[in-house]
Amino acid sequence: MFDESILGLPDDLPEHPDYDASLDHAPVRKQVLSQKQERLALQNALRYFESKHHDVLSKEFLAELRKFGRIYMYRFRPIEQIKARPIHEYPSQSIQAAGIMLMIDNNLDPNVAQFPHELITYGGNGSVFQNWAQYRLVMKYLSEMTDDQTLVVYSGHPLGLFPSHPEAPRVVVTNGMMIPNYSTPIDYERLNAMGVTQYGQMTAGSYMYIGPQGIVHGTTITLMNAARMRFGVASDSDLSGMRFVTSGLGGMSGAQAKAAVISGAACIVAESNPTAAEKRHQQGWVNVLTKDVDEAIDLMIAASEAGQGKSIGYVGNIVDLWERLVEREVFVHLGSDQTSLHNPFQGGYFPAGMSFKESQSMMHERPLEFKKLVQESLRRHVNAVNLLVDRGMFFWDYGNAFLLESGRAGAEIFNDDGTYKYPSYVEDIMGPLCFDRGFGPFRWVCSSGSDSDLQETDKIAENVLVEMLEEIDDEDVRQQIKDNLRWIREADEHDMVVGSKARILYADEQGRSRIASAMNKAIGDGRISAPIILGRDHHDVSGTDSPYRETANINDGSKWTADMSVQNFVGDAIRGATWVSLHNGGGVGWGEVFNGGFGMVIDGSDASQRKLQSMLHWDVTNGVARRAWARNDGAITSIKHAMEINEKLIVTVPNIVKESVLDSLFEGD
Numbered sequence: 001m002f003d004e005s006i007l008g009l010p011d012d013l014p015e016h017p018d019y020d021a022s023l024d025h026a027p028v029r030k031q032v033l034s035q036k037q038e039r040l041a042l043q044n045a046l047r048y049f050e051s052k053h054h055d056v057l058s059k060e061f062l063a064e065l066r067k068f069g070r071i072y073m074y075r076f077r078p079i080e081q082i083k084a085r086p087i088h089e090y091p092s093q094s095i096q097a098a099g100i101m102l103m104i105d106n107n108l109d110p111n112v113a114q115f116p117h118e119l120i121t122y123g124g125n126g127s128v129f130q131n132w133a134q135y136r137l138v139m140k141y142l143s144e145m146t147d148d149q150t151l152v153v154y155s156g157h158p159l160g161l162f163p164s165h166p167e168a169p170r171v172v173v174t175n176g177m178m179i180p181n182y183s184t185p186i187d188y189e190r191l192n193a194m195g196v197t198q199y200g201q202m203t204a205g206s207y208m209y210i211g212p213q214g215i216v217h218g219t220t221i222t223l224m225n226a227a228r229m230r231f232g233v234a235s236d237s238d239l240s241g242m243r244f245v246t247s248g249l250g251g252m253s254g255a256q257a258k259a260a261v262i263s264g265a266a267c268i269v270a271e272s273n274p275t276a277a278e279k280r281h282q283q284g285w286v287n288v289l290t291k292d293v294d295e296a297i298d299l300m301i302a303a304s305e306a307g308q309g310k311s312i313g314y315v316g317n318i319v320d321l322w323e324r325l326v327e328r329e330v331f332v333h334l335g336s337d338q339t340s341l342h343n344p345f346q347g348g349y350f351p352a353g354m355s356f357k358e359s360q361s362m363m364h365e366r367p368l369e370f371k372k373l374v375q376e377s378l379r380r381h382v383n384a385v386n387l388l389v390d391r392g393m394f395f396w397d398y399g400n401a402f403l404l405e406s407g408r409a410g411a412e413i414f415n416d417d418g419t420y421k422y423p424s425y426v427e428d429i430m431g432p433l434c435f436d437r438g439f440g441p442f443r444w445v446c447s448s449g450s451d452s453d454l455q456e457t458d459k460i461a462e463n464v465l466v467e468m469l470e471e472i473d474d475e476d477v478r479q480q481i482k483d484n485l486r487w488i489r490e491a492d493e494h495d496m497v498v499g500s501k502a503r504i505l506y507a508d509e510q511g512r513s514r515i516a517s518a519m520n521k522a523i524g525d526g527r528i529s530a531p532i533i534l535g536r537d538h539h540d541v542s543g544t545d546s547p548y549r550e551t552a553n554i555n556d557g558s559k560w561t562a563d564m565s566v567q568n569f570v571g572d573a574i575r576g577a578t579w580v581s582l583h584n585g586g587g588v589g590w591g592e593v594f595n596g597g598f599g600m601v602i603d604g605s606d607a608s609q610r611k612l613q614s615m616l617h618w619d620v621t622n623g624v625a626r627r628a629w630a631r632n633d634g635a636i637t638s639i640k641h642a643m644e645i646n647e648k649l650i651v652t653v654p655n656i657v658k659e660s661v662l663d664s665l666f667e668g669d
């Protein structure tokens with residue numbers, strides 16, 4: 001049962017739980033605060049507690065700050081394992097608030113989260129909260145709030161409950177919102193250490209992470225379409241016989257191994273951290289682990305020759321793997337990278353030539369030297385990739401700031417005209433094929449925690465996709481629906497659920513709305529036993545402005561603006577979302593991206609039906625309209641179609657100027 005003692009801060013100090021060395025912990029962050037700033041950090045932390053505790057806690061928090069670079073308030077970490085519980089086990093006055101509690105707990109479950117005791121869900125620094133006091137207070141507020149209150153959360157800190165109304169969101173979250181001129185990585189390090197801001201990644205600080213399943217599907221689509229585009233693989237074939245090499249068996253990167261097997265490819269994923277590799281192996285996400293680079297390569301060659309889908313985890317550095325592939329002249333079809341380069345010098349990327357443990361201590365003891373080694377390693381990394389690309393490999397940036405950081409490191413990553421040699425996977429693949437057409441990562445969680453509810457929702461989604469396939473003529477859209485139909489039919493047997501009973505698929509506005517409506521009806525009929533929580537990754541059509549990733553294929557100059565994601569956040573809030581979030585940073589790094597998302601608890605009621613239709617419509621068409629205005633062909637087709645279906649949607653559509661008109665103006669320039 002849910003342990004109610006974690007609700008709020010206890011009168012008496014709880015016993016300090018030991019530092020649990022059996023779990024992975026966040027790397028020690030470098031010391032960035034002056035003595036004056038340390039004082040401020042302590043004042044900030046102590047304001048959560050009554051003054052009678054200040055003597056003890058001030059010493060303890062200063063010790064944490066100096067040892068770990070942050071004040072996590074370990075003493076207040078709940079002793080019982082945190083995990084998503086069936087929704088009715090949460091003490092609450094509002095079923096919507098209980099749904100949010102479930103999602104927060106899922107993000108902090110040690111089976112789901114990367115560094116659970118530092119409240120980090122994924123991506124090295126993707127935080128749900130900055131410290132355990134914030135967790136306890138948020139859970140208390142949620143357990144007490146009613147449907148005419150809204151909880152306001154500033155970068156993990158609960159500002160409080162404010163009177164609102166049932167149609168308003170129950171929670172509004174912002175993470176890392178900065179005055180633009182103060183949004184550098186150094187500002188982040190300092191202000192995060194002082195306890196006034198946090199990096200929410202995308203679905204960490206917005207309580208919508210569902211484990212690596214969330215990107216298995218996106219990665220499967222990316223692999224399939226990369227192979228279709230570059231190697232002419234037929235639209236109904238799998239990738240048997242093909243080889244894929246990449247890195248990262250962490251939070252999201254762990255999905256690559258699974259996606260390769262689902263697509264039928266043979267792959268090696270290099271992972272420096274033995275604990276992360278072991279975790280994915282135990283979960284069955286990676287088939288074999290080896291520390292021997294040649295063995296890893298031999299296994300991949302054998303699997304591809306046998307036409308077998310197989311994932312090999314190489315426990316070692318990706319640079320060593322690429323260099324060995326070059327030396328042995330092994331042909332690789334598809335290549336990428338998912339080290340956490342959005343956070344390159346504080347644990348996101350481990351340089352070649354040193355052990356994982358050595359890197360971990362050096363990054364905070366000798367940060368400047370460490371940075372040099374990371375950059376040297378990136379230059380070697382890119383050299384090896386370039387050689388394999390010359391021999392025919394297709395390489396892409398996987399949304400982890402690989403191009404950006406390699407460029408900053410002085411690697412040979414640029415063409416003569418200053419553009420990058422390689423595309424971001426969104427620029428060539430996901431952008432035109434999915435986002436411009438309104439397709440993105442729709443997800444849902446069965447709040448009962450029951451397998452049968454999840455299976456019922458799979459069937460509902462399948463039926464909707466079958467119906468849509470019969471109605472639609474557009475070949476590009478049909479291809480997407482077919483890929484998703486195959487995915488949802490096989491999803492259960494791929495056994496991808498870690499934590500809450502969740503599912504993901506890619507759908508456009510019509511698909512999302514029809515699936516959600518059918519699920520709402522099934523809850524009303526009793527075919528599904530408890531509310532469903534709808535959501536999505538921020539990595540979507542409308543949720544994210546990120547010039548090297550989600551909006552990489554926006555070419556009218558507006559990729560440097562963030563109006564779309566901010567409008568999306570506000571628009572979702574006024575159309576019935578249960579909670580909304582807006583973040584600075586996520587995926588490619590602090591200051592590099594704005595993104596937002598939503599969660600919506602549907603309970604089978606008419607009110608849920610009204611809200612889901614209104615909000616999901618906006619949540620997709622906002623981005624399609626913006627992409628159309630940027631003159632993206634697929635988006636123009638999609639937005640015109642959307643206007644035919646809904647006469648209240650009236651969008652400004654671009655007129656396309658002929659090149660010849662402009663050519664005549666600039667002749668002779």
Ligand SMILES: NC(=O)c1ccc[n+]([C@@H]2O[C@H](COP(=O)([O-])OP(=O)(O)OC[C@H]3O[C@@H](n4cnc5c(N)ncnc54)[C@H](O)[C@@H]3O)[C@@H](O)[C@H]2O)c1
Pocket residue numbers: 114122123124215218247248249250251252253254270271272273276316317318319338339340341342343348349350351352398399400401539586587588
């Ligand atoms: N593919 C996507 O759709 C997608 C979506 C969102 C974000 N990303 C980005 O991908 C990156 C990875 O995300 P994550 O959640 O898996 O992060 P993570 O930190 O959990 O995993 C990255 C892993 O890379 C390993 N690693 C670092 N340097 C290495 C090296 N030189 N050789 C081998 N292994 C090394 C780390 O040990 C770690 O386990 C992030 O930058 C994230 O923002 C990708």
